[in-house]
Amino acid sequence: xxxxxxxxxxxxxxxxxxxxxxxxxxxxxxxxNQVRLKPRDRVMDLGTGNGIIPLLLAGxxxxxxIEAIELQxxxxxxxxxxxxxxxxxxxxTIHTGDIRSIPEEHEKSVYDVVTGNPPYMHCKGLINPKxxxxxxxxxxxxxxxxxxxxxxxxxxxxxxxxxxHRPNRLADLLALMKAYRIEPxxxxxxxxxxxxxxxxxxVEGKKGANPEMTVxxxxxxxxxxxxxxxxxxxxxxQENIEWGHSNEKKQEQEESRRNR
Numbered sequence: 001x002x003x004x005x006x007x008x009x010x011x012x013x014x015x016x017x018x019x020x021x022x023x024x025x026x027x028x029x030x031x032x033n034q035v036r037l038k039p040r041d042r043v044m045d046l047g048t049g050n051g052i053i054p055l056l057l058a059g060x061x062x063x064x065x066i067e068a069i070e071l072q073x074x075x076x077x078x079x080x081x082x083x084x085x086x087x088x089x090x091x092x093t094i095h096t097g098d099i100r101s102i103p104e105e106h107e108k109s110v111y112d113v114v115t116g117n118p119p120y121m122h123c124k125g126l127i128n129p130k131x132x133x134x135x136x137x138x139x140x141x142x143x144x145x146x147x148x149x150x151x152x153x154x155x156x157x158x159x160x161x162x163x164x165h166r167p168n169r170l171a172d173l174l175a176l177m178k179a180y181r182i183e184p185x186x187x188x189x190x191x192x193x194x195x196x197x198x199x200x201x202x203v204e205g206k207k208g209a210n211p212e213m214t215v216x217x218x219x220x221x222x223x224x225x226x227x228x229x230x231x232x233x234x235x236x237x238q239e240n241i242e243w244g245h246s247n248e249k250k251q252e253q254e255e256s257r258r259n260r
Contacts, residue, residue, distance in 0.1 A: 003078070005085070009236060010059040016082045017050055021075065024052040026221065026232075027200055030190060031117055031164040032056035033235045034202050037063045041112040044068065044154050046099050046147055051079030053115050054092045067093045069102070071142075099142045102150035114151040115162045118144055144169065145176050152180040152207065160185075161205040167198050174203075183209040188216040193224065 003018045017023045032053055037043065039062045045053045048068035057066055070076040076096040083092045097106075119142070144165075151161045161182050165173055167189065174184050182205040190200035198218065220229050228236075 008055065008059065010056065013055055013059050013086050014082070015050060015052060015055055016078050016085065018078065022049050024050065027164045028052045028117055029056065029235060030200065030202060030219070031115060031162060032060065034188070034204065035113060035115060035162050036160070037061040037113060039063060041065070042067075042110060043113045043115070044106075044111045046102075046114060046116040046150060047071070047118060047142070048079055048094065049075055049117075051082050051092070051094060053117065054079070054094070055082060055086065055088070057115075058086075058088050058091050064091050066091055067095060069095045069097045069099060069106075071096075071098055099150045100146050102153050106154060108153050109156045109159075111154045112156060112159050113162065114154050114159065116147050116151065117164050118142070118147045144172055148173075148176045148180050148182065152182055155182070155207040157208040159207050161203075161207070163203045163205075165201055165203070167201050170201055173201075177203075177205045182207050183211055184213045185209060186214045186216060189218045191218050191220050193222050194220050 002020050003016055005014050005016055007014055015024070033056075035043075035057060037057065037060075041063050042065045043054075043057060043063060045057075045066070045068040048054060048070045051068060051070075054066045054068045057063065068079065070079060073096050076094050079094045083089055083094060095106075147163075148161075155161065161177070163173065177184050184203060185206050186202075186204040188202040189198035190202065191198045202219075219231060221232055223229055
């Protein structure tokens with residue numbers, strides 16, 4: 001195992017990773033940053049991999065009930081060891097399990113927040129020959145509908161789903177969310193540079209909410225000189241900068257009014 005320990009640059013947190021299996025990318029950072037948490041929220045991360053999302057959520061919040069599901073036992077074990085390394089076992093629990101079996105194996109309608117960074121690619125064409133990377137990137141072990149079906153089962157009414165995906169799957173994503181009673185509420189396009197088309201999307205949905213979605217201004221990752229933009233640097237530095245979910249209190253009040 002070619003494992004290494006990386007510094008997350010967030011409150012001293014570290015993560016164990018194996019480059020031969022899976023290493024997190026900026027999509028995980030963006031997903032974790034869009035999640036709005038309250039101290040008593042109960043959170044579930046679907047397909048957690050090496051546990052990056054639970055670790056980031058623990059670092060950026062005081063939420064004490066963060067759980068995650070991972071299909072591959074060795075990846076789940078790696079995530080658990082990262083949890084122990086950061087002394088977070090009282091806040092983070094890693095389950096080994098299949099997202100497709102969520103309705104039978106986990107409590108229903110009890111979670112306030114569900115997050116997911118599902119495989120982006122269909123099970124066709126070229127598939128990574130390394131099994132762990134194939135499972136992370138291609139829909140070989142679960143597909144988008146499995147993820148959204150599982151989220152619907154876990155979420156309480158008005159619980160929130162946060163996903164990161166690719167723009168070419170946007171139509172599928174929104175259609176499936178609505179089919180499973182998770183109303184799309186916010187969408188952010190992520191562009192690598194100002195003059196490039198988006199290569200990621202960040203979507204927030206709310207179970208049982210009324211229709212109406214806000215499209216936020218795009219998030220640009222790199223400046224023309226190849227350096228991170230001010231907005232992205234702020235995410236890594238945990239600054240309170242306005243992009244996507246700015247002025248959260250006002251947004252929550254407005255959503256509460258719409259959903260009455």
